[in-house]
Amino acid sequence: MSPPQRERRPRETGDPERLYVLTGGPDGTERAPLDLVTMVVARTEPTPTVQPEQAAILRLCRAPLSVAEISAYLSLPFSVVTALLTDLLATELVESRAPIVRAALPDRSLLEAVMHGLQKL
Amino acid sequence: MDFRNSETITGPRREDVLPTTATAAVKVVIVGGFGVGKTTMVGSVSEIRPLTTEETMTQAGVGVDDNLEGKTATTVAMDFGRISISDELILYLFGTPGQERFWFLWNGLFEGALGAVVLIDTRRLEVSFDVIGRLEERGVPFVVAVNTFPDAPRHPVEALRTALDLPPEVPIVDCDARGRASCRDVLLTLMRYLHSLSL
Numbered sequence: 001m002s003p004p005q006r007e008r009r010p011r012e013t014g015d016p017e018r019l020y021v022l023t024g025g026p027d028g029t030e031r032a033p034l035d036l037v038t039m040v041v042a043r044t045e046p047t048p049t050v051q052p053e054q055a056a057i058l059r060l061c062r063a064p065l066s067v068a069e070i071s072a073y074l075s076l077p078f079s080v081v082t083a084l085l086t087d088l089l090a091t092e093l094v095e096s097r098a099p100i101v102r103a104a105l106p107d108r109s110l111l112e113a114v115m116h117g118l119q120k121l
Numbered sequence: 122m123d124f125r126n127s128e129t130i131t132g133p134r135r136e137d138v139l140p141t142t143a144t145a146a147v148k149v150v151i152v153g154g155f156g157v158g159k160t161t162m163v164g165s166v167s168e169i170r171p172l173t174t175e176e177t178m179t180q181a182g183v184g185v186d187d188n189l190e191g192k193t194a195t196t197v198a199m200d201f202g203r204i205s206i207s208d209e210l211i212l213y214l215f216g217t218p219g220q221e222r223f224w225f226l227w228n229g230l231f232e233g234a235l236g237a238v239v240l241i242d243t244r245r246l247e248v249s250f251d252v253i254g255r256l257e258e259r260g261v262p263f264v265v266a267v268n269t270f271p272d273a274p275r276h277p278v279e280a281l282r283t284a285l286d287l288p289p290e291v292p293i294v295d296c297d298a299r300g301r302a303s304c305r306d307v308l309l310t311l312m313r314y315l316h317s318l319s320l
């Protein structure tokens with residue numbers, strides 16, 4: 001029996017995904033461009049002035065943690081976490097490092113490092 | 122969760138705490154139709170117990186009643202795992218939700234990914250057709266991993282390539298999503314393929 005055949009989809013013109021809006025984040029506020037794997041590290045222990053959720057982030061991020069992990073450990077939606085982090089970044093209570101992203105020309109030494117690490121698994 | 126008592130929030134287990142040097146992250150996405158083994162694959166290679174990030178959304182406007190009670194909130198979950206490549210570099214693996222119309226919920230889920238693994242189940246090849254089209258549209262390089270369920274039909278690689286309408290350079294490999302070594306080999310295949318694209 002031969003497998004079913006994939007048909008190429010016509011390119012979508014509209015943007016049907018935008019039928020949905022995020023429930024979590026505050027409206028109209030400027031958001032830091034945080035990726036799921038932006039790494040976050042606290043610069044201080046929780047201060048008395050921060051919200052409880054932000055204090056929880058500061059405790060979690062004594063060691064580096066990705067935004068995705070923060071969302072998982074706090075059981076908060078990604079958009080809520082990015083909103084909380086935007087405040088913490090603005091007040092310099094945490095620092096962040098953007099992920100290394102795919103470039104037009106793949107970074108060969110990066111890929112070699114990943115291969116080397118995987119081979120040790 | 123009661124954040125007023127946030128001392129009690131459980132973070133990573135002691136052995137899962139990253140060193141302070143671990144600040145460079147890369148990600149790979151594992152995609153495929155419903156039930157092809159994405160979560161299983163993430164769990165097989167992750168060094169941490171797989172975690173889940175959620176997003177909630179509300180069906181918006183367009184013909185929908187504007188009063189808040191009429192809106193239904195939906196939660197979409199995505200599981201992910203982690204592999205420490207070195208003291209500095211961490212690889213994150215995301216098992217994307219089967220319903221690909223929700224991918225947009227996570228900012229940059231695909232944009233910055235080094236690449237993707239498309240998992241397929243040859244009993245239901247068609248459930249992975251749509252994700253392949255979406256990756257092509259987004260220009261995300263990918264390899265195809267055939268999750269070898271015991272009762273699944275075996276097709277020669279070239280028959281699969283034709284059925285999936287893939288160019289000759291895209292690797293198609295067999296895997297067992299439950300096996301750590303097998304999943305690691307799929308990731309290595311992806312990295313070698315990405316490396317070849319840079320030549």
Ligand SMILES: Nc1nc2c(ncn2[C@@H]2O[C@H](COP(=O)(O)OP(=O)(O)OP(=O)(O)O)[C@@H](O)[C@H]2O)c(=O)[nH]1
Pocket residue numbers: 153154155156157158159160161162216218219268269270271296297298299
């Ligand atoms: N025999 C066999 N079973 C598998 C394999 N991989 C996954 N399964 C089983 O297939 C079922 C679906 O696997 P999941 O990993 O949950 O699939 P998924 O793609 O994450 O599914 P959704 O998130 O619901 O789309 C589970 O019952 C797995 O135990 C495999 O390689 N061999």
Ligand SMILES: [Mg+2]
Pocket residue numbers: 159160161216
């Ligand atoms: Mg799953």
